[in-house]
Amino acid sequence: MSFTSFLKSTALATALSVVMVAPALAEPVLKSDIRVDSEIVTVSDMFDDAGPYAEEALFRAPAPGTAGEVSLEAIRIAANKIGLTQFDAAGSLNVRVARDGVLIGEDMINQAIAAHLRQAGSLPAGTHVDAELSESLKSTYAAPGADPLEIEQFRYLPGNSNFSVRFKLAGQTQPLNLNGRLFFTVDAPHLTHSLSAGSVIEPADIEMRPISVQLADAAGVPELQDLIGKQVTRQMREGILVRTADVDDPVIVARNDIITLFLRSGPMTLTVKGQALNDAGRGDSVSVLNLTSNRIVRGIAVDDGTVQVETPATAVAALQ
Template identity: 30%
Template sequence: MSRLSRLFLPLAALMLLLALVPMAAQAAATLKTALQNSGVLILDRPEIRLGDLFDGLPADIAARPVRGLGALEPGAILDADRLESIARDNGLSWRPASPTLALRIDRPVEQIGEESVLQTVTQALAAQGFPTGEIRLDASPGPFTVGRGQARQGLKVADLSFDPKLSRFTAQIGPAAGGEMRRVAGRVIAMADVPVMTRAVGAGEVIQAGDITIQRLRADQAGRSYVIDPDRIVGKTAKRMLLAGQPVRPADLNATMMVQKNAPITVNVVSGPMALAMQGKALDDGALGDTVRVLNIRSNKVLSGVVSAPSTVTVQATSVTVGGGVGAKTN
């Protein structure tokens, strides 16, 4: 063997060895199936790791951050050349199947909708002592998009103003976690709690407490048109059919007659601590609290008293002479 051959052979062997070493160090990788299908990489942390892009990697390599990318903003694109460069720089055996391959970076987000806008404006008005009620926006500010977990922080209000004459407000509103503030404007409609029927009540039927429930209506309508005090409804008689869910107008009600004309009644004659009960006959119809005439059956005298209970009239003895009482008692 010549001297030249003896020098060349070791050099060739060394070059072959050096060529084989990086090949042995390369790890086979495939682009994640989900990325191939969607073309979107959704990240919930600032950095990208190799395992976010490729399958088939050992755990330590999969957890390795991709250097040189930094914190990519949503909408950033990783094209085929960039992906191939990432694979090569990290010793991965991978090449893009198509030169048009591209991945869009996205972040998991949540949205805060109009219901939260209305609640936040209402709370802000109340906190500054302004009237509250139903909020009607001139236009929706649209949903606010925030990062995962930030929706629970809600919204914040700035520059709130209120015109009491017009019941109108303006404000700036945006995510409490930070982000774009948007202008909102609208009006506040005062509301009132109004009794409505829970069931259909027929004409002539006495309305019971369980027949009504409370519903919020516009105050300007409720105060003018409907009975808003439940005590003015319970115990009254429906003048006409009242439908379920329907508010009640004063004209819909009749006072319930607790005493019927010509019907037998109990007359309680009261004098100080003494009370005398006697049988009588009603000469008028009467609801609770009405003043009616009654006939003392034994004395045949006409008395005047107040309806105090069903079939019962209370008479003050100071202004009448009672005859033929039956059963006296002490209060």
């Protein structure tokens, strides 16, 4: 064999091997079941080994939270449009395409309405809102993301509990229209166990539970920090709502108690024994019978069993 004949035969063999190997490297393989998280289905979503066509769009995905089937014929037509004419169908006649979605629940509805009202200045700090829908919420999905739903229109008049709202849902073409009633609540103090009259309230005695804003306004509900250290004025049972009228400052001077009555005037302090004629908390006014002069004076309860006279000019004579 001449050198020229050898080169020709070698070139032919190489060409044949390339022809035999090339088809095995070229064809993408069709998947039978796919899931996407965007509105467009690409070649890489639909095929394994998508090659240079990987990021090419084939068709639109179904609505968020739904699924559908695409026929092999529809896939061939879409693939041909982008130049993908050969692929391995892997025996599939249809491909199931599902799209991820976020289920819209009542909690999300409440959070969106609360944020809208708060931004509008209609929801004071510490106030909560719950939406009661006029109809049951149907299964509705939005595309995943930071803001799956957004209020487009909201109608509500303060003092009237009825509302209507229109939401724009991410990935959906149709809005979500809802209506119903709004209920506003605040957290209010309730007793964790029964207390007898005169008991001083400690943190463990109180738990916060929601009540309507209307009830809170009518009852006069104090803040938690304003209750600790207060004294209940009556016997109260477990679970009852604690109102401002139910508590008072702890009594540091009790009626008929023998107390110390004193007057400070510059460097001089004059003290005598007296008998309290009424109960008084710290800073409260109290009438005291001076046991030395048998006169009644008025003072301010400043400590346990201690009263300071209010008006030095008139009190000095009464103390003597």
